[in-house]
Structure formats: structure tokens, C-alpha cells
Amino acid sequence: MTHVLAQRKYRFAAVLAIATARTFGLALVAAFIVLAVASAAIRAVQGGDSxxxxxxxxxxxxxxxxxxxxxxxxxxxxxxxxxxxxxxxLTGFALFGAATVLATAALTQLAVLALDLSPFQAEGVHVGFYGLTPLESAVIPILYFAVGTATGAVMLRFANRWVGAAVCAVLVSAVFYRQLAYYAAMNLFGLQSGGEDGTVFQYPMVDLYALLPYLDLVVALAFALFAWALLARAPMRPKQA
Incomplete structure (x- = not known):
């Protein structure tokens, strides 16, 4: 019995991972294939670089x-x-999150490889798009899964749905506009990105896009700890049917 209970969190994570793969995973893969084929057909008929x-x-x-x-x-x-x-x-959900992140990163890299091997390569899309390198393809799902978990924890923690919705809106907006906060922090400490002389205010030049994955990991950790703290004190009663 003790062994069965000890394995329960792993079974819980596996159930969530399988259900997500059958829904979100299949939907994303199917959408990618359909759009890739449709784009190839459009280029064959009309030309262009879509x-x-x-x-x-x-x-x-x-x-x-x-x-x-x-x-x-x-x-x-x-x-x-x-x-x-x-x-x-919390342990089981964290394991599920790790599996989801790894699967998403792997599928992202497979998608990029498939498009790079195709006769058409959208060079313009690669330039400046954050999320295509192996590191970034893992950081992006880590960050946004942590945000989604945090917003879900907010709704579970607060009885007032309007308050919960307002907090969720703030969290989601903060992560989508986080680069503005990064730039503000860099300016505060006298660091700016993009300088051509190698130094700005006698500090080493900082390239924000090079630091972005690491800054995002810190933000993701903050969201994860926030969600963990909320769920540790969330009501234990189940929702009413």
C-alpha cells in the first residue's frame, strides 16, 4: 500500500501528460502539418514566400x-x-510540467528542422524571432507554462472571481510586456543594448536578446514559486459540480 501511494504522483503526472498530448499536442501538430502543406500549395500556384x-x-x-x-x-x-x-x-503537477516543456521543445526543434529542410526557407521569419534555438525552445514553454499555472492558482486561491481575473490579467500582461521592464532595469543600472562602441557609461555592452532566455528563466522561477505558494494554501474543498 505504501508503494502504491508513493507512485500516485507519478501516475497523476502521466495521466495529465497523456491527456495533454492527445488534445493540445495533436492539435498543434495537425495544425502545423496542414498549414505547411497549404503554404507549399499556395507557393506552387501563386509563388511568393508565404x-x-x-x-x-x-x-x-x-x-x-x-x-x-x-x-x-x-x-x-x-x-x-x-x-x-x-x-x-504539487510534485505530480511539476513533473507533468517538465514533461510538457520537454515535449514542446522537441516538437519545436522538429518543426524548425522540417521547415529548414523544405525547398523554401523563410529567412525573414528566423531573424529576430525569439524561440527557435534549442535553449529558447525550452525556455519559452517553461515561462508560459509557469504563467498559466500561476493564473490557474490565482483562480483557485481567491473565491472572488473578479479579483482573480484582475490578478490574472496583470500576470499575463506582465509576461507579454516583460521586455519593457528589462529595458527599464538596464537603463536604471546604466546598461543599454545595441551600443556599437562596446561600452555604455563605462559598463560592458549588454545585448538584451542574448540575456533574454536567462532573464526569462528567472521570471519563470518567480511565477512557479508564486503558484506553489498559492496552491499550498488553496482551499482543499473540491469545486461544486
Missing amino acids: EMAYGVIQAIPVAMIAIGWLRLARAYPAAITNGMTRKEF
Whole structure:
């Protein structure tokens, strides 16, 4: 019995991962394939350089927020009803998040490889788009899954839905506009990106885009800890049917 209970969090993570793969995963892969084929057909008939499949890669942040939010909102009441402890739930959900991030990063790299091997390569899309390198393709889902989990935790923690919705809007807006905060912090400390002389105010030049994955990891950790703290004190009662 003790062994069965010890394995419960792993089974819980596996169930969530399989359900997500069958829904969000299949939907994203199918959309990518359909758009890639449609783009190839359009280019063959009309010419041009259209590649709509990149839209699926660029939609990953929204998808990760939805996954984190919806899975948490549905799983928490069900898990509590079935007798899971907070610690078991949080550990299992963290494992599910790790599996989701790794799968998303792998699929992103496969998608980029498939498009790079195609006769048409959308060079303009690669330039300046954050999320296509191996490191970035992992950081992006980490960040946005953490945000989605945090917003789901907010809705579970606060009884007033309007208050919860307002806090969620602030969290999502903060992550989408986080680069403005990064620039403000750099200016505050006398650091700016893009200088051609190698120094700005006698500080080493800082390239924000080179630092972006690491800054985003710090932000993701903050969101994850915030969600963990909220769920550790969230009501244990299940939602009413």
C-alpha cells in the first residue's frame, strides 16, 4: 500500500501528460502539418514566400498558458477529491510540467528542422524571432507554462472571481510586456543594448536578446514559486459540480 501511494504522483503526472498530448499536442501538430502543406500549395500556384506554419510555433506561448491554466483548474479539485495531499499534487503537477516543456521543445526543434529542410526557407521569419534555438525552445514553454499555472492558482486561491481575473490579467500582461521592464532595469543600472562602441557609461555592452532566455528563466522561477505558494494554501474543498 505504501508503494502504491508513493507512485500516485507519478501516475497523476502521466495521466495529465497523456491527456495533454492527445488534445493540445495533436492539435498543434495537425495544425502545423496542414498549414505547411497549404503554404507549399499556395507557393506552387501563386509563388511568393508565404509560410503559415510558423504561426503554430509563434502560438506556443498562448498554448502553454492554456495548458497550465486548464490542467491545473481541472486537476486540483479532482485530485483533492481522490485524497491526494498538497505535496503529492504539487510534485505530480511539476513533473507533468517538465514533461510538457520537454515535449514542446522537441516538437519545436522538429518543426524548425522540417521547415529548414523544405525547398523554401523563410529567412525573414528566423531573424529576430525569439524561440527557435534549442535553449529558447525550452525556455519559452517553461515561462508560459509557469504563467498559466500561476493564473490557474490565482483562480483557485481567491473565491472572488473578479479579483482573480484582475490578478490574472496583470500576470499575463506582465509576461507579454516583460521586455519593457528589462529595458527599464538596464537603463536604471546604466546598461543599454545595441551600443556599437562596446561600452555604455563605462559598463560592458549588454545585448538584451542574448540575456533574454536567462532573464526569462528567472521570471519563470518567480511565477512557479508564486503558484506553489498559492496552491499550498488553496482551499482543499473540491469545486461544486
